[in-house]
Amino acid sequence: MSKQWPLWEIFIRGQHGLNHRHVGSLHAPDADTAIKHARDVYTRRNEGVSIWAVEAQHIAASSPSEKGPLYEPSESKVYRHPTFFDIPDDVGAM
Amino acid sequence: MYAQMVKSEATQDDPDKLVAFQARIDAGEKIEPKDWMPEGYRKTLIRQIGQHAHSEIVGQLPEGNWITRAPTLERKAILLAKVQDEAGHGLYLYCAAETLGVSRDELTEMLLDGRMKYSSIFNYPTLTWADMGAVGWLVDGAAIMNQVPLQRTSFGPYSRAMIRICKEESFHQRQGFDIMMKMANGTEAQKRMAQDALNRFWYPSLMMFGPSDKDSVHSAQSMAWKIKMNTNDELRQKFVDQTVPQAEYLGLTVPDPDLRWNDDKGGYDFSEPDWAEFFDVIKGNGPCNVERLAARNKAWDDGAWVRDGLMAHADKKRARQMAAE
Numbered sequence: 121m122s123k124q125w126p127l128w129e130i131f132i133r134g135q136h137g138l139n140h141r142h143v144g145s146l147h148a149p150d151a152d153t154a155i156k157h158a159r160d161v162y163t164r165r166n167e168g169v170s171i172w173a174v175e176a177q178h179i180a181a182s183s184p185s186e187k188g189p190l191y192e193p194s195e196s197k198v199y200r201h202p203t204f205f206d207i208p209d210d211v212g213a214m
Numbered sequence: 215m216y217a218q219m220v221k222s223e224a225t226q227d228d229p230d231k232l233v234a235f236q237a238r239i240d241a242g243e244k245i246e247p248k249d250w251m252p253e254g255y256r257k258t259l260i261r262q263i264g265q266h267a268h269s270e271i272v273g274q275l276p277e278g279n280w281i282t283r284a285p286t287l288e289r290k291a292i293l294l295a296k297v298q299d300e301a302g303h304g305l306y307l308y309c310a311a312e313t314l315g316v317s318r319d320e321l322t323e324m325l326l327d328g329r330m331k332y333s334s335i336f337n338y339p340t341l342t343w344a345d346m347g348a349v350g351w352l353v354d355g356a357a358i359m360n361q362v363p364l365q366r367t368s369f370g371p372y373s374r375a376m377i378r379i380c381k382e383e384s385f386h387q388r389q390g391f392d393i394m395m396k397m398a399n400g401t402e403a404q405k406r407m408a409q410d411a412l413n414r415f416w417y418p419s420l421m422m423f424g425p426s427d428k429d430s431v432h433s434a435q436s437m438a439w440k441i442k443m444n445t446n447d448e449l450r451q452k453f454v455d456q457t458v459p460q461a462e463y464l465g466l467t468v469p470d471p472d473l474r475w476n477d478d479k480g481g482y483d484f485s486e487p488d489w490a491e492f493f494d495v496i497k498g499n500g501p502c503n504v505e506r507l508a509a510r511n512k513a514w515d516d517g518a519w520v521r522d523g524l525m526a527h528a529d530k531k532r533a534r535q536m537a538a539e
Contacts, residue, residue, distance in 0.1 A: 123522075123525055124317055124318065124319045125521065125524075125525060127309075127312070143378075144305075144306055144309060144374075144375075144378070145309045145312075146305060146309070147318060149524040149525045149527070149528035150524075150527075150528035150531065150532070153524065153528075160298075160302075161302050161305055164295075164298070164299070164302070165382075181248070183248065184246065184248045184249045184250075
């Protein structure tokens with residue numbers, strides 16, 4: 121069997137100035153082809169004006185088993201949200 | 215429905231882990247690729263998503279048959295766009311399956327040598343242009359019926375692929391109905407073609423949902439895991455209830471003498487398809503099984519030098535770049 125094309129993760133930025141957003145993946149032999157394929161597969165209906173292609177093996181990901189230690193600390197810090205603070209109505213919008 | 219008779223795998227994992235896993239699913243959490251999952255869940259999903267992906271790819275063939283013979287340039291462009299979408303849908307689904315630890319080439323090879331199946335519907339021929347209407351209206355209509363609830367399925371990548379597919383799929387059904395409207399309101403000959411297409415595609419479309427619940431042995435586990443959201447009969451009933459008024463609008467007759475509205479259940483009573491035919495098609499004896507697999511095998515074999523050539527070129531460029539650095 122011949123060698124399978126590597127996997128690329130595709131990120132697309134829409135027209136309204138938002139961040140590039142992960143839209144899916146595809147196989148391609150190199151970066152140029154990955155972008156061409158992404159154009160064909162992920163922007164058939166004007167979904168975006170910019171494409172990033174990243175070879176999947178270069179993405180580092182957090183592990184699900186670290187969920188606790190990574191994210192729990194923020195659960196007890198409700199004061200990081202503006203709604204934690206009661207501002208009297210008299211003060212007006214803030 | 216593009217996945218039929220997907221066998222649920224029995225699972226022999228640690229009972230405590232299974233309970234915790236089921237609790238996550240019951241709480242509506244999404245399962246992601248790196249999370250722990252029962253082996254049966256993984257295997258059943260690979261089979262189901264793989265079969266779904268294969269159906270999208272093989273499903274291009276009956277419609278591809280008419281691209282060069284579409285009646286106008288506009289119809290041709292629309293059909294081409296639709297078939298291109300199907301390739302995209304296959305890609306999204308293969309990618310979702312790959313997150314479960316199977317490669318796309320492995321999946322493709324299992325399709326090509328018959329170890330994996332695709333939907334029975336694509337083993338029927340598309341004989342006239344009206345069939346393009348019937349396929350979009352009925353086949354894509356039946357697929358949507360199944361895919362909309364699957365957007366809520368428990369496996370994250372599958373759910374995301376479904377959301378993307380559903381966004382595009384309603385274009386497919388509407389373009390089919392548009393063809394049917396044109397034909398049904400056309401000349402007598404066109405109207406006959408439209409009726410003939412409905413006659414031939416009605417029961418095969420009902421078969422898409424899989425065997426009757428009383429004979430469907432794989433549902434319970436898959437439904438508990440939320441990789442199957444409704445029973446086959448529920449979806450089939452929903453499809454009939456939605457489609458019959460559309461046929462009436464077209465002035466066409468559903469080929470079922472026993473079809474009638476049942477006030478008590480708030481739905482239509484209808485005849486079941488010929489299940490012997492269904493099992494025969496699944497076994498490989500439908501009108502086009504051999505042709506479909508031969509076409510996929512030929513495409514795969516003929517494309518090998520392109521895949522290899524592009525890979526070799528990319529490797530060479532990379533090596534040169536490394537040497538220059």
